[in-house]
Amino acid sequence: MTQPILQVSNLTKRFGGVAAVSGVSLDVYPKETLAIIGPNGAGKTTFYNMLSGRMIPTEGSIVFEGRDITGLPPHRISRLGVSRSFQINNIFDEMTVRENVEVAVTAYRHEGRRWLNVASRNRGVQEEADELLNRLAMTSLSEKRAGVISYGDKRLVEIAVVLATRPHLVLLDEPTAGMTPDETHRVTSLVKSLAATGDYTFLITEHDMSVVFDVADRILVMHRGQTLVLGEPQEVRAHPEVRRAYLGDTEEEIAS
Numbered sequence: 001m002t003q004p005i006l007q008v009s010n011l012t013k014r015f016g017g018v019a020a021v022s023g024v025s026l027d028v029y030p031k032e033t034l035a036i037i038g039p040n041g042a043g044k045t046t047f048y049n050m051l052s053g054r055m056i057p058t059e060g061s062i063v064f065e066g067r068d069i070t071g072l073p074p075h076r077i078s079r080l081g082v083s084r085s086f087q088i089n090n091i092f093d094e095m096t097v098r099e100n101v102e103v104a105v106t107a108y109r110h111e112g113r114r115w116l117n118v119a120s121r122n123r124g125v126q127e128e129a130d131e132l133l134n135r136l137a138m139t140s141l142s143e144k145r146a147g148v149i150s151y152g153d154k155r156l157v158e159i160a161v162v163l164a165t166r167p168h169l170v171l172l173d174e175p176t177a178g179m180t181p182d183e184t185h186r187v188t189s190l191v192k193s194l195a196a197t198g199d200y201t202f203l204i205t206e207h208d209m210s211v212v213f214d215v216a217d218r219i220l221v222m223h224r225g226q227t228l229v230l231g232e233p234q235e236v237r238a239h240p241e242v243r244r245a246y247l248g249d250t251e252e253e254i255a256s
């Protein structure tokens with residue numbers, strides 16, 4: 001049987017009396033796309049923060065590709081192949097799209113402080129950046145300054161920057177937040193096409209249920225820091241507590 005790429009056991013984070021995440025256990029398998037949903041305050045961000053090393057769990061363990069990464073600092077976890085995109089833009093507006101990706105590729109290659117000078121001259125880096133942009137169908141934007149492209153395109157550049165670190169596990173944090181329907185469609189298509197390459201495993205937090213049901217192989221529903229349901233989309237859709245606690249209201253809303 002396939003070994004999980006990520007094994008989360010009894011993961012717990014308490015802030016004083018508040019258990020933001022409480023006893024969550026989860027196995028994630030290579031190449032799957034697993035969505036994490038839940039109402040505001042359910043613990044999704046705290047869960048991500050522990051996976052990516054920004055917060056140290058109060059209890060529990062995180063094993064990635066057979067190695068215990070619990071409590072390691074973010075740069076070590078990233079280096080091991082877990083990469084996270086954020087809800088905020090963190091790209092350089094003054095640089096072109098390609099330069100942004102080159103910086104990420106170069107940083108990954110550990111060229112240290114010389115990266116700014118090296119990036120534009122290093123053909124290997126350029127080729128890798130071009131290949132990534134091609135993979136994301138963004139070649140036509142390569143020479144544009146990041147500051148002038150649309151919000152949706154910026155979010156895609158961020159995904160390119162994340163992929164430049166050659167992750168095996170990609171944590172996407174509300175990738176379609178603030179996007180137009182067209183932009184949302186581009187992101188869902190992209191995630192699906194990247195998942196289809198078999199090179200990545202995705203965790204994705206997302207409030208847009210149509211995106212979740214479109215991209216996810218499985219869904220973890222969190223509620224008050226705990227696992228409410230973990231299952232395939234049709235199980236989650238049909239689950240009475242999920243309907244009450246989160247998806248809420250009507251059949252049509254959930255199916256849409």
Ligand SMILES: Nc1ncnc2c1ncn2[C@@H]1O[C@H](COP(=O)(O)OP(=O)(O)OP(=O)(O)O)[C@@H](O)[C@H]1O
Nearest residue numbers: 015018019020038039040041042043044045046047
């Ligand atoms: N640094 C912190 N100190 C104290 N309490 C915190 C801290 N971070 C999160 N919490 C609390 O933990 C709970 C879970 O928060 P978290 O941000 O993880 O939820 P979320 O599911 O990501 O919510 P949202 O969808 O609004 O981003 C909330 O009650 C929140 O107030």
